[in-house]
Amino acid sequence: MIPLLTLSYRTVSGIAAYLIARHGADHRSAEPATAPTDKLIGAVGELGSEDGGMADIVKAGMSEVRLGGTVENGDPLTADANSKAVKAAPAAGETVAIIGTAESDGEAEDVIPYLAAPGFLSNPSA
Known part of the structure; x- marks a missing residue:
């Protein structure tokens, strides 16, 4: 990396x-x-x-991160309850923190590369 x-x-x-x-x-x-x-x-x-x-x-x-679920290349990554990376998908009106974006497809327990770019992702309420 x-x-x-x-x-x-x-x-x-x-x-x-x-x-x-x-x-x-x-x-x-x-x-x-x-x-x-x-x-x-x-x-x-x-x-x-x-x-x-x-x-x-x-x-x-x-860098590299361990997955807690299935992600696709380019997905924004956030943390689950076990400190593993999952696709960030905030509900309406919610903001979640992200560590960056996946640089590879992967499934639970895979260690994949990601582009570190910490920030926040929001989904405006409808």
Whole structure:
């Protein structure tokens, strides 16, 4: 993968490799993501992190993430309850955080490349 910007975060609890992290309560801390509405950082690198350890997370460029469901190349990615990437599909009037876009098709438990581009995706109410 080709990371352009990688930052290290202290983990509140262990986060396995390729799972999605969210911002923790302290500055530059991370914890496992549990919902699409979390303030997502991105996927933890290939080494993962133990409790109180450091996790490398790509903020821009190419990285890899473990899937929690089926995605297609180009789908925006968010977190499920298990810190895995799923297609972002906000309900009407909802805004969800995304970590970027899938760069490959994949199914649950696959590790795929993604273009790291954290942001938010909204679906205006009808």
